[in-house]
Amino acid sequence: MSAKILIVEDEPAIQELLAFNVTQAGFIPLRASDAEEAWQQIRDYAPDLILLDWMLPSTSGVVLAKQLRSQDQTRDTPIIMLTARGDERDKILGLESGADDYITKPFSPRELMARIRAVMRRHIPVLASDTVSLGGLELSPESHRVTARGKPVELGPTEFRLLHFFMTHAERVYSRAQLLDQVWGTQVFVEERTVDVHIRRLRATLESSGLDNLIQTVRGSGYRFSTN
Numbered sequence: 001m002s003a004k005i006l007i008v009e010d011e012p013a014i015q016e017l018l019a020f021n022v023t024q025a026g027f028i029p030l031r032a033s034d035a036e037e038a039w040q041q042i043r044d045y046a047p048d049l050i051l052l053d054w055m056l057p058s059t060s061g062v063v064l065a066k067q068l069r070s071q072d073q074t075r076d077t078p079i080i081m082l083t084a085r086g087d088e089r090d091k092i093l094g095l096e097s098g099a100d101d102y103i104t105k106p107f108s109p110r111e112l113m114a115r116i117r118a119v120m121r122r123h124i125p126v127l128a129s130d131t132v133s134l135g136g137l138e139l140s141p142e143s144h145r146v147t148a149r150g151k152p153v154e155l156g157p158t159e160f161r162l163l164h165f166f167m168t169h170a171e172r173v174y175s176r177a178q179l180l181d182q183v184w185g186t187q188v189f190v191e192e193r194t195v196d197v198h199i200r201r202l203r204a205t206l207e208s209s210g211l212d213n214l215i216q217t218v219r220g221s222g223y224r225f226s227t228n
């Protein structure tokens with residue numbers, strides 16, 4: 001599944017150029033020319049990342065970034081601000097408004113794509129396509145395959161995403177609520193005990209290879225993937 005990138009830019013030529021580069025990089029571009037169109041796209045398509053121009057008609061990019069941060073649906077959606085302004089004060093203002101990164105026009109497509117990938121890796125590693133190897137497990141998001149000590153393991157889609165999240169966030173404790181946000185997504189309403197069910201299934205699958213203790217229960221806090 002390719003990530004969807006919402007481009008909020010009122011200048012048609014720049015919007016077109018951004019959409020072209022986003023497509024070339026293997027992502028799906030969504031387009032908006034102002035804040036109102038942006039919200040429409042967000043409601044309809046739930047983008048994974050937002051490229052937001054600073055200078056927009058009516059609602060500015062900075063104001064829109066603040067609004068995006070205040071809404072449940074977009075609170076955690078990474079934002080990269082685009083701007084012609086280069087001074088340090090504006091950069092700080094942009095980041096304070098809730099943007100995750102900042103890029104000054106004119107920028108090279110290569111630089112922009114590098115920023116997009118970096119922000120995505122930081123925020124939604126579940127979408128990253130790199131194979132992860134840890135503690136005797138190997139997981140490939142692209143082929144959707146998992147091996148435990150070299151042997152193929154069959155996982156359901158939720159267990160797969162859960163394991164991918166754990167393997168890319170090892171040695172840290174996550175509460176059930178945090179796991180729901182990260183693995184199930186913020187727009188889905190599921191009870192916290194659902195997490196326990198999927199953790200049990202994941203452990204049961206890993207048991208045959210003796211790797212079930214990689215998924216540790218941290219009493220009163222949640223779960224942790226640890227090789228120690």
Ligand code: CA
Binds near residue numbers: 054
């Ligand atoms: Ca503009």
